[in-house]
Amino acid sequence: MHWPIDLIVLTFVIFCAIAAISVKDLLGTAILFGAYSFMMCLLWAIMGAVDVAFTEASVGAGVSTVFFVAAVFRTSRRTKD
Amino acid sequence: MKFLGFIVVCLTGALLLYGTGQFPAWGDPGSPASTHLSNYYIEKTVEQTQVPNIVTAVLADYRGFDTMFETSVIFCAGLTCFLLLRDFTEKKERFYRHRPTGVILHVKDSEKVLKVGKEFEHIDKDFVPSDLIIKTVCRILIPFIQIYALYVVAHGDFSPGGGFQGGVIFGSSLILLAISYDLKTLVERIKEKVLGIFAAVGVLIYVGIATICMPMGGNFLNYGMLAPLLPGDPRHVRALGMLGVEIGVGLAVMAVMAIIYINIVSEGRHDEGL
Amino acid sequence: MDNYPVLIVVTPLLAALFAGLAAWIEERLSYPIALIGLAISTFSAFKVLMRVIASGTIQYRMAGWAPPIGIEYRIDLLNAMVLMLVSSVAFLNLIASYKSVEQETNDRAASFYTVYLLFVVGLLGVTATGDLFNLYVLIEITSLTSYAMVALGDRDRAPLASLNYIFIGVIGASFYLLGVGYLYMQTGSLNMADVSRILQSHQGSSIVLTAFILCMIGLWIKMAFFPLHVWLPNAYSYSPVAFSRVVAPLMTKVMIYIMIRLMITVFGYDYIFKTLHLSSAVVWLATIAILAGAIMALAQKNLKKMLTYIIICEIGYMVGGAWMGNQLGMTGAILHILNDALMTFAMFLAVGNIVYKIKDVDLSNLTGLFGKMPWTMAGLVLAAFSIIGVPPTCGFFSKWYLILAAFEKGAYQFAAALIISSLICAVLFFRVFEICFFNTDSKDHEHGNGHPQIKIEEAPVSMLIISGLVSLSLIVVGLFSGTIVNTIILPFLK
Amino acid sequence: MTDLLPLIVAKYNYWLYVILMMIGLYAMIAKNNLIKKVVGMNIFQTAIILFYLSIGYKKDATLPIVEVGHEGQEAVVRALDYINPLPHVLMLTAIVVSVATFGVAMALAVRIYQRYQTLEEDELRMRLSEE
Numbered sequence: 001m002h003w004p005i006d007l008i009v010l011t012f013v014i015f016c017a018i019a020a021i022s023v024k025d026l027l028g029t030a031i032l033f034g035a036y037s038f039m040m041c042l043l044w045a046i047m048g049a050v051d052v053a054f055t056e057a058s059v060g061a062g063v064s065t066v067f068f069v070a071a072v073f074r075t076s077r078r079t080k081d
Numbered sequence: 082m083k084f085l086g087f088i089v090v091c092l093t094g095a096l097l098l099y100g101t102g103q104f105p106a107w108g109d110p111g112s113p114a115s116t117h118l119s120n121y122y123i124e125k126t127v128e129q130t131q132v133p134n135i136v137t138a139v140l141a142d143y144r145g146f147d148t149m150f151e152t153s154v155i156f157c158a159g160l161t162c163f164l165l166l167r168d169f170t171e172k173k174e175r176f177y178r179h180r181p182t183g184v185i186l187h188v189k190d191s192e193k194v195l196k197v198g199k200e201f202e203h204i205d206k207d208f209v210p211s212d213l214i215i216k217t218v219c220r221i222l223i224p225f226i227q228i229y230a231l232y233v234v235a236h237g238d239f240s241p242g243g244g245f246q247g248g249v250i251f252g253s254s255l256i257l258l259a260i261s262y263d264l265k266t267l268v269e270r271i272k273e274k275v276l277g278i279f280a281a282v283g284v285l286i287y288v289g290i291a292t293i294c295m296p297m298g299g300n301f302l303n304y305g306m307l308a309p310l311l312p313g314d315p316r317h318v319r320a321l322g323m324l325g326v327e328i329g330v331g332l333a334v335m336a337v338m339a340i341i342y343i344n345i346v347s348e349g350r351h352d353e354g355l
Numbered sequence: 356m357d358n359y360p361v362l363i364v365v366t367p368l369l370a371a372l373f374a375g376l377a378a379w380i381e382e383r384l385s386y387p388i389a390l391i392g393l394a395i396s397t398f399s400a401f402k403v404l405m406r407v408i409a410s411g412t413i414q415y416r417m418a419g420w421a422p423p424i425g426i427e428y429r430i431d432l433l434n435a436m437v438l439m440l441v442s443s444v445a446f447l448n449l450i451a452s453y454k455s456v457e458q459e460t461n462d463r464a465a466s467f468y469t470v471y472l473l474f475v476v477g478l479l480g481v482t483a484t485g486d487l488f489n490l491y492v493l494i495e496i497t498s499l500t501s502y503a504m505v506a507l508g509d510r511d512r513a514p515l516a517s518l519n520y521i522f523i524g525v526i527g528a529s530f531y532l533l534g535v536g537y538l539y540m541q542t543g544s545l546n547m548a549d550v551s552r553i554l555q556s557h558q559g560s561s562i563v564l565t566a567f568i569l570c571m572i573g574l575w576i577k578m579a580f581f582p583l584h585v586w587l588p589n590a591y592s593y594s595p596v597a598f599s600r601v602v603a604p605l606m607t608k609v610m611i612y613i614m615i616r617l618m619i620t621v622f623g624y625d626y627i628f629k630t631l632h633l634s635s636a637v638v639w640l641a642t643i644a645i646l647a648g649a650i651m652a653l654a655q656k657n658l659k660k661m662l663t664y665i666i667i668c669e670i671g672y673m674v675g676g677a678w679m680g681n682q683l684g685m686t687g688a689i690l691h692i693l694n695d696a697l698m699t700f701a702m703f704l705a706v707g708n709i710v711y712k713i714k715d716v717d718l719s720n721l722t723g724l725f726g727k728m729p730w731t732m733a734g735l736v737l738a739a740f741s742i743i744g745v746p747p748t749c750g751f752f753s754k755w756y757l758i759l760a761a762f763e764k765g766a767y768q769f770a771a772a773l774i775i776s777s778l779i780c781a782v783l784f785f786r787v788f789e790i791c792f793f794n795t796d797s798k799d800h801e802h803g804n805g806h807p808q809i810k811i812e813e814a815p816v817s818m819l820i821i822s823g824l825v826s827l828s829l830i831v832v833g834l835f836s837g838t839i840v841n842t843i844i845l846p847f848l849k
Numbered sequence: 850m851t852d853l854l855p856l857i858v859a860k861y862n863y864w865l866y867v868i869l870m871m872i873g874l875y876a877m878i879a880k881n882n883l884i885k886k887v888v889g890m891n892i893f894q895t896a897i898i899l900f901y902l903s904i905g906y907k908k909d910a911t912l913p914i915v916e917v918g919h920e921g922q923e924a925v926v927r928a929l930d931y932i933n934p935l936p937h938v939l940m941l942t943a944i945v946v947s948v949a950t951f952g953v954a955m956a957l958a959v960r961i962y963q964r965y966q967t968l969e970e971d972e973l974r975m976r977l978s979e980e
Binding site: 499502503514522 | 897977
């Protein structure tokens with residue numbers, strides 16, 4: 001494993017996580033959450049956990065985001081924090 | 082609440098950092114986690130099960146019992162979404178579109194249902210004329226996604242993937258159909274009843290294969306006992322058992338993903354969605 | 356080789372799946388399927404219990420792999436007792452639930468039975484397993500099904516209660532999972548017996564200490580130990596009656612069973628009480644939990660909610676007993692798992708009968724119930740006596756062991772809290788009896804002349820029979836508690 | 850300082866998992882919006898997955914997929930050459946559980962919104978006390 005790549009991806013992961021919970025629009029949260037999952041998936045692929053990365057790519061970045069957008073579509077984008 | 086949260090988080094962080102102090106070195110091949118059990122799996126899997134992907138072998142055979150309950154968790158999630166949201170009452174307000182002219186009919190508080198056919202079509206409240214490019218691209222794309230999903234399920238023994246990933250990909254192809262056309266297209270193609278039965282049958286395939294091993298003389302889940310029932314080289318019987326189990330998982334996961342999506346996006350009325 | 360250990364768990368799972376199929380094909384089939392599944396499961400649990408008493412621990416290898424490699428079921432006396440308890444309570448409740456499920460879930464009865472069976476599968480699997488990670492997966496099944504069940508209850512408030520339950524439940528389960536991760540890092544194994552063997556040589560490690568704290572906090576959240584109890588009252592009181600009757604007696608008790616299992620089998624007595632010296636701190640926490648639960652129960656105006664706070668109080672008894680660090684305390688805690696499950700079950704069966712007739716169980720609505728539902732109230736009185744700890748009922752005996760243990764250890768504050776909480780329970784229940792007995796409807800008083808005819812409006816016979824049976828069992832178990840301690844608990848603790 | 854830096858670099862995965870976990874836990878406890886809490890829950894769960902996979906990582910080892918020749922001839926498999934597969938298996942299960950919980954939580958959020966027309970916790974509490 002090349003640690004500079006790892007470090008960059010990890011930084012992105014943390015950035016996406018903080019952004020996802022602090023953005024004041026739930027649709028934005030949905031997208032950032034998808035990005036977070038995708039970054040996580042990259043990280044795991046780098047660490048050699050291909051099966052887990054595959055699952056996270058299809059579930060976390062794929063289906064979860066769709067569920068999220070669907071739920072936001074049926075509720076509201078508004079959020080106070 | 083914010084302050085309380087901050088304190089709890091700091092305490093947890095401190096506990097975890099305290100625990101981190103004595104961790105074995107990063108990536109150390111001699112750490113206990115990488116020496117005790119994992120060596121057995123790495124060295125014996127191919128010999129005992131004929132499956133090169135160790136993760137699949139451990140998932141579906143050595144720790145197959147976990148995976149069975151994992152599938153039940155998924156089934157349970159689908160059932161929960163159905164129970165929570167499904168609403169069988171028909172909506173009184175309906176929208177129709179006259180195909181040749183494009184005139185939109187808004188029917189309020191009426192028991193009368195217009196016949197949908199050549200002249201009229203059902204539409205959603207916020208009607209957007211379907212985009213030709215998106216429709217065409219998706220129509221071409223969806224079969225390929227589905228074939229890829231089947232490949233992932235079938236090839237799980239040799240490469241990353243397996244029943245769960247394949248099922249999710251197949252389920253997302255259904256979701257893509259619902260998004261690119263509209264929800265009704267999906268609901269008409271695959272009835273709710275079919276999805277519900279698929280979800281139960283998928284888990285049932287898993288539990289059934291595991292249960293058949295008992296009257297055949299082995300312990301629960303012992304695929305080795307299935308040899309008399311299956312054709313081919315008896316050494317491959319464990320791999321075949323795993324394949325069967327993965328198909329069950331894929332079926333259940335596919336159905337559940339579609340059920341969850343349909344129920345969330347239409348608030349359980351199965352009429353209009355994203 | 357027979358397969359009874361795994362049949363206990365697998366038959367309800369199969370029954371759940373067939374009931375789920377039946378929901379789409381022929382809805383009336385699902386109830387008999389569920390009944391058959393749980394009957395076979397109870398029978399297997401009985402067989403296993405008898406065999407364990409006769410010839411010691413049973414090991415069952417899943418897929419035939421030897422223990423640290425594969426998952427195993429290791430059933431000793433404690434497991435076997437809890438398995439028998441869980442399966443029989445679930446079975447009896449299913450018989451009693453037929454009418455109330457029809458009443459409460461209208462057209463979704465079949466799906467209700469499926470979720471119910473999956474919940475029972477989770478509890479049974481948690482109890483039978485000898486593998487740390489398998490335990491986590493099954494805890495998740497029980498949790499997910501209970502989220503669903505809670506959300507099906509009261510239309511207005513239940514979804515919010517359920518979502519809060521999800522957040523706290525996920526924190527609890529994740530803490531447990533993290534603790535297992537730390538253990539795995541230190542030992543490289545997931546099998547309980549194997550982990551325990553390897554841990555012998557890592558007593559001083561900070562990783563093990565962190566693992567221990569994380570597991571305990573996770574389980575305390577799951578069992579609603581006092582400062583972490585906030586989810587329980589709302590979740591249990593807004594859920595449908597048929598479900599609260601099974602979740603209230605079983606869920607917290609099974610979590611306490613896991614705690615005892617981790618303490619005895621995985622980490623070991625010596626590590627907890629000789630290396631860490633945490634005993635008196637936790638006993639103090641338990642004391643506070645008992646008092647807080649009892650006092651909060653006093654403030655409630657709804658019968659169901661009052662009972663949920665009494666559950667929190669009872670959890671304090673068991674945690675305190677288990678952490679007392681002597682044999683008497685552990686005996687009391689294990690006996691109280693059995694007794695508390697039975698008496699909570701009896702209590703909730705009676706409450707279920709009342710809810711079936713009167714929708715709202717605010718205390719003010721209960722007037723004149725002794726006249727209207729005499730049999731139900733007889734069951735309620737017996738259960739209440741047992742919770743208070745009146746001698747011939749079983750509640751008395753486990754409290755007796757706990758008090759003896761507290762004196763042996765010198766934890767007088769715990770004994771005092773136990774007695775005070777019993778007194779508070781007495782006050783609570785006599786208040787309920789007073790409302791039910793004396794304050795008959797004011798209309799009858801106005802008519803006044805002679806004896807006003809009170810119409811008996813009892814719950815259906817199936818519910819009454821089960822309720823009476825369980826209430827009587829409180830006395831039977833109380834009379835035989837010496838036998839239970841001598842044949843099951845003491846040999847286990849040896 | 851010279852000792853600290855190698856320590857931080859050597860275990861950065863572990864440090865960062867702690868940070869992610871704290872972010873998730875904070876969002877679950879302190880955020881006001883229910884959907885934000887669900888996001889926090891997911892971050893919390895993925896942090897645990899990261900932790901498990903970090904345990905399983907092995908230096909100078911490759912993916913846990915054994916390269917076999919054709920039928921019958923099995924090469925000798927050395928445990929040192931492959932990454933520990935067990936954490937991967939456990940975490941596959943954990944991911945499945947987390948997506949199941951996520952779906953149920955979203956369904957509940959939709960249900961709550963149907964009833965109260967809001968997802969903010971303080972507004973919900975106000976509505977509940979009004980009734």
